[in-house]
Amino acid sequence: MFTLNEKVKNLKPYDPISGNYHIRLDANESFITLPQEIKQEISDRVLCNHFNRYPDPCAEECCASFAKYFGVPASCVMAGNGSDEVISVIMNAFLQKGDTVVTLARDFSMYAFYASLVECRSVVVENNPDYTIPVDNVIETVKREKARMVVFSNPCNPTSLVLPREEVRRLVQSVDALVVLDEAYMDFSDQSLLSEFSKYDNLIILKTCSKAIGMAGIRLGFAVTNETLTKVLLAVKSPYNLNSMTQAVGTVVFDHPEYIRSCVRRILESRDELYEHFCRISKEFPGAFVPQKPEANFVYVLCKDAEGIFNHLKSKGIIVRFMGDHLRISAGRNYENEVVSEEIEAYLKGATQ
Ligand code: PMP
Numbered sequence: 001m002f003t004l005n006e007k008v009k010n011l012k013p014y015d016p017i018s019g020n021y022h023i024r025l026d027a028n029e030s031f032i033t034l035p036q037e038i039k040q041e042i043s044d045r046v047l048c049n050h051f052n053r054y055p056d057p058c059a060e061e062c063c064a065s066f067a068k069y070f071g072v073p074a075s076c077v078m079a080g081n082g083s084d085e086v087i088s089v090i091m092n093a094f095l096q097k098g099d100t101v102v103t104l105a106r107d108f109s110m111y112a113f114y115a116s117l118v119e120c121r122s123v124v125v126e127n128n129p130d131y132t133i134p135v136d137n138v139i140e141t142v143k144r145e146k147a148r149m150v151v152f153s154n155p156c157n158p159t160s161l162v163l164p165r166e167e168v169r170r171l172v173q174s175v176d177a178l179v180v181l182d183e184a185y186m187d188f189s190d191q192s193l194l195s196e197f198s199k200y201d202n203l204i205i206l207k208t209c210s211k212a213i214g215m216a217g218i219r220l221g222f223a224v225t226n227e228t229l230t231k232v233l234l235a236v237k238s239p240y241n242l243n244s245m246t247q248a249v250g251t252v253v254f255d256h257p258e259y260i261r262s263c264v265r266r267i268l269e270s271r272d273e274l275y276e277h278f279c280r281i282s283k284e285f286p287g288a289f290v291p292q293k294p295e296a297n298f299v300y301v302l303c304k305d306a307e308g309i310f311n312h313l314k315s316k317g318i319i320v321r322f323m324g325d326h327l328r329i330s331a332g333r334n335y336e337n338e339v340v341s342e343e344i345e346a347y348l349k350g351a352t353q
Contacts, residue, residue, distance in 0.1 A: 007116060021319040025330040025340060028157065028185075028298050030214030031270065032263050038256060045248045055244035058234055062247040063222070065254035070194055070207070072224050078233040079242050079250070083184060083208040083221030086233075087151075088114045090204060090223065093236040094178050095120050095148055102142050102150040104133060106159050108182065111151045123147065131159040131292065131300075135167050142175045151180035155189050158321070158328045160294035165191040172203050180204050184221075185296035187212035187264050188271070197224055204229060211297060212264050215253060218246045267297050271331040275299055277341035278329075285348045298330040305351065312347040313340065 017026060034042075056062075059079040067074035080086035087110060095101065097119040103111050105126045112122040123145050128134050133152065142150050150171070155162040168191070172179045183205050186192045197205050204225040210216035220242070223233055253260070271294055278291035278299055289309075290302040302325060303309055310322040318340055321328040329340065 007119060017319055019319075021314075021317050023318040023332065023336045023339060025298075025332050025336065026319045026321045026328075027216070028211060028296070028328075028330045029216045030211060030263060030267060030297070031332045031336070032214045032266060034214070035259070038252065038259065042249050042252050045252055046245050049244045049248060051244070053244075054240045055242060055247055057239050059242045059247045059250075062220075062242070062250040062254075065251045066207075066222055069254040069257055069260065070224070072194060072197070075227055076198065076224055076230050078223045078225075078230055078237065079247075080221050080223070080237065081241055081246070082210060082219040083182065083206045083223075084110060085219075085237075085241065086206055086221045086223045087111065087180070087182075088117070089233055089237045089241075090180055091115055091118050091120070091149075093232050094229075099148040100145045102138060102145065102147045102177070104138075104152050104156070106131060106156065108153050108157050108184075111180075115149075120148075127159070131156075131161055133163050133167075135163070135171050139171060139174045142177050147175075147177045149178045149180060150175065151182065153182040153184060154191065155185040155296040157185065157296065158298075158300050158323060158326065160185075160292055160296045160298055160300045160328075162186075162189045162191050162295040165193060168193055169196075172200050176202065178202050178204065180206065182206040184208045184211055187260075188268060188297050189295040194224060198226055201226060201228070209250065209253070212267060213253060213260055214263055215249065218249045220246050220250045267331060270334065270337060271297050271299070273334065274329065274331045274337040274341070277337060278344075281341060281345050281348065284345070288348055288351075289344065298328055301327045301329065303327055308351060309344055309347050313343055316343050318343060 063077040063079050064074040067077050091114045095118050099120045101115040101120050101122050103122050103124055105124050115122050125138050125141050197203055204223050207222045209220040281289050288304045292300040306325050306327050
């Protein structure tokens with residue numbers, strides 16, 4: 001009889017909240033849809049694809065377009081099916097069974113998941129009480145546990161806080177382990193290490209098209225690292241990991257830097273507006289709804305009754321991310337920000353009556 005092995009036997013398929021919600025603020029996606037001119041350019045480009053042929057194995061044009069936008073050498077870029085796949089390739093490449101990976105308690109859950117699939121141990125460091133990353137503790141833990149890798153997001157999902165660049169630098173310089181720095185949300189902040197990645201032999205930076213660029217549907221993410229590590233990643237990934245349509249779309253989108261910058265500006269305006277609504281609610285109901293000042297396109301809120309608010313919103317067709325005693329709410333269109341805020345307020349009013 002075939003029996004399932006330990007590492008998969010209790011796994012369940014990833015299940016983002018399904019159902020029909022008219023306002024979706026749960027996945028930190030962009031609320032901006034592509035303008036018609038860029039859609040047309042994409043369409044023309046995709047139609048030129050040779051669908052009977054395998055795609056370019058290294059997605060060179062797409063990587064070059066990305067590299068130009070971010071000002072990094074194309075020879076230091078590897079592309080994947082979303083940064084999710086890139087994380088998995090990195091773990092497969094640089095970890096072996098039994099190795100230790102250091103992660104943060106409040107961070108993107110897929111790091112520990114992919115580490116478990118390569119049969120590695122995750123050692124979890126608690127965040128400071130104010131949710132910031134305790135850099136000294138991380139360094140100490142990496143050394144004590146002889147970890148091979150430390151991985152974290154900056155700005156952080158879910159706290160929406162950013163670790164200052166000099167602190168990230170200090171961490172990278174203090175450990176021999178590979179530092180995987182996930183800058184999925186860095187377009188919304190200003191503490192990137194992208195311009196200096198080549199100074200380090202132990203740093204990989206992750207980027208995604210799913211957030212500021214507004215292209216979650218095409219599944220496109222990148223690793224930027226020195227040439228030695230890039231070569232390993234290209235060798236470990238599956239040969240044709242990125243389909244030709246995604247490559248074409250990515251190439252076109254990064255060729256519109258002004259469009260991308262305008263998206264970032266619009267999302268930041270929306271994020272600030274959402275945070276302002278939340279600060280107002282927080283003043284009205286002291287202690288019941290405490291938003292964290294955001295550095296990404298979502299707000300992390302400590303709630304006295306997160307589940308109650310979550311269920312109320314759900315009943316109104318609004319979905320946000322429920323995380324125990326916190327909610328994580330993505331910035332949406334103006335009216336979505338208004339509606340979600342009104343409904344939170346209505347729930348809290350009802351609950352305090
Ligand atoms: N890193 C972080 C920190 C994320 O929040 C997410 C998506 N929620 C990802 C990576 C994965 O992004 P992608 O869509 O590129 O797989």
